[in-house]
Amino acid sequence: MQTLVLNASPRKAWNTAKLLKSAAEGAKSAGSEVEYIDLYDLNFTGCRSCMLCKRKGAQRCHCYWKDDLSPIIDKIFRADVLLIGTAIYLGRPTSRYFEVLERLHFCALSYDDYSNYFTRRVNVGLFVSMNASKEFYDKLYKDAFEGYARELQMLNGEVCLYPCHDTLQVADYSKYNMAGFDAERKRLSREKNFPRDLENAYQIGQRLVRETCE
Ligand SMILES: Cc1cc2nc3c(=O)[nH]c(=O)nc-3n(C[C@H](O)[C@H](O)[C@H](O)COP(=O)(O)O)c2cc1C
DSSP: OEEEEEOOOSSSHHHHHHHHEEEEEHHHTTTTTEEEEEESSSOOOOOOOOGGSSSSTOOTTTOOOOSHHHHHHHHHHHHSEEEEEEBBBBTBBOHHHHHHHHHHHHHHBBBBTTTTTOOOOOOEEEEEEOSSSSIIIIEEEEEEHHHHHHHHGGEEEEEEEEEEOOOOSSGGGSSSSTTSOOOHHHHHHHHHHHHHHHHHHHHHHHHHHHHOOO
């Protein structure tokens, strides 16, 4: 049983990373081995259109471009559970997240009939952290992020989308030009809501592993 955890946010110890680490602990508690990777430490780009994955005789679901991401793509396709997290940047996942999805999706896509080459099942937890409140997320982001979650159905498993709202973006708001944020509200949200988010992430990691055993 293997769980792969991918942090597609640049900060290694902040909101997204904390959610992912908690989800990873949940996965471990259910008996899975866990590998945790900070994607911003690696050297890669999005799809380079080399077309090697579409050559006759090419291995299916394998990205041929020689950089740090291709081995990770192999690991995703071999995993039982994928826990991936991103912050919201300007209404979207981070650019790193898109680079991964571009390469993952394209090498599993048949250009003969647009079917999915991938036949195993990988359960996915998609963790999304943001400044936005739940109300703002529901109104402006939810539809798009449910779409990003649907894209991960190419891995044929359950996809669980977890939005984490109203995160603390900096430790001390008084040191920044961030008057648009209510620092007190942020502090309260961190104290009251974030522990619950971490617990929910733990439960999701645990459940996604357990469900692969059923
Ligand atoms: C470049 C940039 C763009 C951002 N854009 C948004 C946004 O459009 N909506 C939002 O709710 N939060 C936005 N944020 C805030 C982050 O999503 C939020 O602080 C998140 O929890 C950061 O994750 P991290 O702590 O893992 O880095 C942005 C942050 C940065 C640095």
